Amino acid sequence: MITELRTFIAVVRYAGFSAAGERIGLTQSAVSSQIQRLEEAVGLKLFDRTRRSAVLNEAGARVLARAEEIVALYARLGDASTGGTDVASLRIGAIASVQSTVLPRALAALRRERPSLRVNIVPGVSLSLMDQLDSADIEAAVMIRPPFGILPDMAWQTLMHEPFRLLVPAATKSRNWRKLLESQAFLRYERTSFGGRLVTRFLRDNGVVVADAIELDEIAGLMNLVAEGVGIALVPMAEPYLPLPPGVRAVSLGDRTFHREIGILRKARPVQQQLIHDFERCVGAAIAPGGKRARTR
Numbered sequence: 001m002i003t004e005l006r007t008f009i010a011v012v013r014y015a016g017f018s019a020a021g022e023r024i025g026l027t028q029s030a031v032s033s034q035i036q037r038l039e040e041a042v043g044l045k046l047f048d049r050t051r052r053s054a055v056l057n058e059a060g061a062r063v064l065a066r067a068e069e070i071v072a073l074y075a076r077l078g079d080a081s082t083g084g085t086d087v088a089s090l091r092i093g094a095i096a097s098v099q100s101t102v103l104p105r106a107l108a109a110l111r112r113e114r115p116s117l118r119v120n121i122v123p124g125v126s127l128s129l130m131d132q133l134d135s136a137d138i139e140a141a142v143m144i145r146p147p148f149g150i151l152p153d154m155a156w157q158t159l160m161h162e163p164f165r166l167l168v169p170a171a172t173k174s175r176n177w178r179k180l181l182e183s184q185a186f187l188r189y190e191r192t193s194f195g196g197r198l199v200t201r202f203l204r205d206n207g208v209v210v211a212d213a214i215e216l217d218e219i220a221g222l223m224n225l226v227a228e229g230v231g232i233a234l235v236p237m238a239e240p241y242l243p244l245p246p247g248v249r250a251v252s253l254g255d256r257t258f259h260r261e262i263g264i265l266r267k268a269r270p271v272q273q274q275l276i277h278d279f280e281r282c283v284g285a286a287i288a289p290g291g292k293r294a295r296t297r
Contacts, residue, residue, distance in 0.1 A: 004038040005029055005067045008046065012056055012064055013134050013151065023131070035239065048290050065269075071136040072271045089118040090275055093129035093141035097219065097238040098262065102159070103142060103288035110279060117275070125217065126194040133265060140276055144194035145261040147201075155268045157280055160287055161259040162236035163248035164198070167226045176252050178208060178274030185231030186210035195260050199234045202258050221247055222275055238258040 010020040010031075014112075017031045024091045026034075033284070039046055046060035049248040056064065092104055099121065107119060122138050131140035133154070144160075150156045174180055181203070196217065203210060212233045216222055219241050222233040227247040235241075236259075239252070244250060264283060270276045 001038070001041060002071065003180070004041070005032045005071050006036040008038055008067055009064065009071065009135065010255055011047075012034065012060075013153075017054060037082050056206040068136055068267070069271050072139070088114065088116065088272075088275060089120070090140070090279060091120045091122055091138040092279065093122045093124055093138045093143065094134055095129070096123065096144050097125055097240055098142050099123065099140075101239045102283060102286050106279070108157055109282040109285065113278060113282075114275075116259065127192075129263060133267070133279070139270060139272060140264055140266040140279060142264055146265075147194055147197045150265070153268050155266055156263055157284070158261055158263040159265075159284060160262050162238050162262060163257050163259050164202070164234050164236050164246070165252060166232060166234055167223060167244070167248050168232045168245045169226060169229050172232075172249065172251045173285035174249055176258075180232055180251065181208050181234075184211075187215035187222050187225050187231040188212055188215040189219075189222065189235060191214055191234065193217050195236060197218055198260060199257060202234065202256070206256060 001081070003212075007020065007024065010024050011017055014020045014023055017035070018028045020026075020110050021028050023029045023033075035046065037114070042063060044063065046057065046058045046063055047054035048054075048057045094104075103121065110119070111117065122132065124132070126141075126143040126146070128142050129138065130146060132138045134151075145156065145158070166180060168174075168180060174182070189199045191197065193201050202208075214225060216225070219235050219238060222235050223241060223245050226229065226233055227245045229247075238260075264280055266276055
């Protein structure tokens with residue numbers, strides 16, 4: 001029945017049987033069959049159906065809250081203590097750039113407060129982590145802010161803004177970012193990633209046409225390619241990748257500078273509310289002194 005509960009949650013999240021099926025890899029008829037089995041099991045109709053849509057009804061809303069709790073608890077079954085004593089645990093998603101910097105400092109502080117707490121860090125890109133949070137596989141994610149907005153049942157806490165710079169080989173004399181982008185081979189931050197979408201939007205908004213050479217979803221890799229003289233790249237100035245590699249220089253974008261917003265995404269009503277609150281507080285305090293902290297826009 002866990003499968004049916006996950007599918008039910010997906011239908012609500014993605015506002016329809018067809019959309020949910022596309023996200024979880026099922027046909028619309030398979031989604032419909034799973035929802036029907038769930039309704040038969042609980043003895044309730046969860047949606048008010050019309051020819052064109054299925055709308056969550058009052059009974060469905062009550063079942064949804066329970067379903068999210070059950071799926072979250074199921075995900076933590078493997079964390080049960082063998083000694084018969086309940087042990088608090090958290091599953092936290094995290095993008096690569098915070099796993100070696102902000103996160104260790106935050107977890108060290110959290111462990112001092114809660115020495116028995118078990119934490120499982122789940123690595124991934126922001127889009128994947130958001131999906132895992134949707135399906136209750138993780139309780140929170142430290143990630144890039146989604147460029148398409150935050151779902152109504154989610155909450156976002158901004159931690160910091162990382163400015164993008166144009167990285168060029170150190171021997172490059174020009175400081176005109178527009179001319180450099182239009183004349184040099186471009187190393188693209190993978191365009192389907194949240195950070196890559198920011199780069200694509202910047203280029204479009206400023207009317208810049210680039211000559212794509214290599215596309216990569218790895219900031220350190222892009223920096224090293226610039227150091228090797230392969231091309232130039234727009235990347236965020238994230239703590240684990242600074243100082244820049246030898247042979248690389250950063251060119252400011254001036255008043256066109258854009259930022260990658262890093263923060264914590266979680267359910268608006270998390271199952272482990274106090275633990276999540278403590279984690280958020282520790283992460284907020286772990287931002288490097290002098291770093292680009294969250295600001296009001």
